[in-house]
Amino acid sequence: MKVVVTGLGVVSSAGIGKASFWDSIREGRSGVKTLEGVDTSRLKTRIAGQVTDFDPSALSYSAARNLDRFTQLALKACEEAVEESGLSGDPGRLGVILGTGVGGIGTIDDQQPALHTHQRGPQILHPLTVPKAMFNAAAGHIAIHYGIRGPNFTVSTACSSGASAIGEAVRLIRHGYADAIIAGGTEAPLSYGMFAAWNAMRVMSVRNDDPAAAVRPFSKDRDGLVLSEGAAIVVLEREDLARKRGAPIYAEVTGYGCSNDGVHPTRPSVDGQVAAIRDALRDAGMSVDEVDYINAHGTATTANDVTETKAIKQVLGDRAAKVPMSSIKSMLGHALGASGAIEFVSSCLSLRDGIVPPTVNLHTPDPDCDLDYVPNEAREMPLNAIMSNTFAFGGCNVILTLRKPENTL
Structure with a gap:
């Protein structure tokens, strides 16, 4: 059974939405900048691929403002992919499989100061800390938003999580467990704790004075990676059903x-x-x-x-x-x-x-x-x-x- 891609959505440091993203990528424009909103004064690396001009309150999902950023980014990418695909069908035959490496780490980092320094400590932690931080929050909220009742799970294989999610979704469709699956990956690791942890590994570039030129794959003078955030969602479907409903088809996942x-x-x-x-x-x-x-x-x-x-x-x-x-x-x-x-x-x-x-x-x-x-x-x-x-x-x-x-x- 052939599986095809009928919708794409992306949120990245180089652009929000596939048109803006693709224009930047084709033209070689970097989205790496000086990191804002995080105190990097004591860190060697102070640059990141940060998503700017993103307004979670503009999302169509009413609960979005109370979610961790990694879920919000996923919802934004998903809106674009689902709208383009025109995804429809029996909700029990539709699924969601997403990947994330660190889940709602921003929520956990946000709660740490109160937990360890406030007089009342644990008593003032946000009551939604667990549902916001859990790794399957993004997949779960996408299913809730679109009324999807088929297979739903989250893959966490570090940096390969999003690709793993797409691959596993293809397998489920091929073997008849679903007709279509929303799949992809999402990550928002630019909180102070996570960013400091990556600094401690000493694998990040320290070209703070020239962010756009910092990431140099395969180059003799490369000095490490630059951490970034973002999300990408694809709609995967059985080819016969996609063609029957006249859906746009970008590719066959072979x-x-x-x-x-x-x-x-x-x-x-x-x-x-x-x-x-x-x-x-x-x-x-x-x-x-x-x-x-x-x-x-x-x-x-x-x-x-x-x-x-x-x-x-x-x-x-x-x-x-x-x-x-x-x-x-x-x-x-x-x-x-x-x-x-x-x-x-x-x-x-x-x-x-x-x-x-x-x-x-x-x-x-x-x-x-x-x-x-x-x-x-x-x-x-x-x-x-x-x-x-x-x-x-x-x-x-x-x-x-x-x-x-x-x-x-």
Whole structure:
């Protein structure tokens, strides 16, 4: 059974809504800025991919103002995706599967000062702290908003969470458990506690004076990732039902591969990534010669960029040097559990328009990163099949492949 994408929604540091987002990505405009609203005076990193001009009170869901930001971002992206798709059908045959790496961490951080310093302590904690902070809050509220009664769960596989959610949704539809599923990822990790924790790991860029140029995947002078927030939602459906109701179709999701390194919680493994890539290609019935473009994980950390390059070369062999591969994190920053879903949306738009987005800030490639990373400017070219890579702490590797369907938009 074929599964297709009929709606896209995205909220990112580079733009809210897929049109604004895609304009920025195509043109190589960065959404990385000096972080606002968080005291970074004692931190080495003071920049982030922050979503600005977002007003949760404008959401159509009446309860939105009382929710954690990660749920609000998901609702915003979902409104766009569902409206475009025109999703309909038996509520019991519709589902919601989302991914998040840190859930409602903002709510937890907000409550900590009162808990530990106020005279009354626990007695003044907000009574909605648990339902706001729980990881499945976003998926649950989307189901409530749209009256969806089918499968509903949340995936948490760190930075691959959103991609995992899309892959698992495809499996459920293929095997007949649902006709359509709202899937994707959401993350709002820019609270003081979480941002300080990432600073403590010493993996973030310290180019505070030049935020737009801070994220430099595959570059010799890269100095780390930049944390960001955002959400991306896609509507996935059985192809026959989508065509029957005349829904727009962006892509067919052809392959899903997932693996675990089984080696180290934070250090990536070539073998683990290779296994996931091969599983995705096998699931899609796709040869390496059919891959036209790779949307890279590309975090701008030393370990990831080199490992990902090696994995691609091992699977694609001589063809690796001929396949363009770019990282949109160079413009967005790293949105953790939302990143794989955001990159999947970007891949759908690449298929639609025949445009490969650039890896910006790539002027001096790392000698160990010697593939075609589409430096600094987007590239127009025919695209029929794309592979989207997502890797994560905990050794979680997720690969999604998608193909341009017949009679597309």
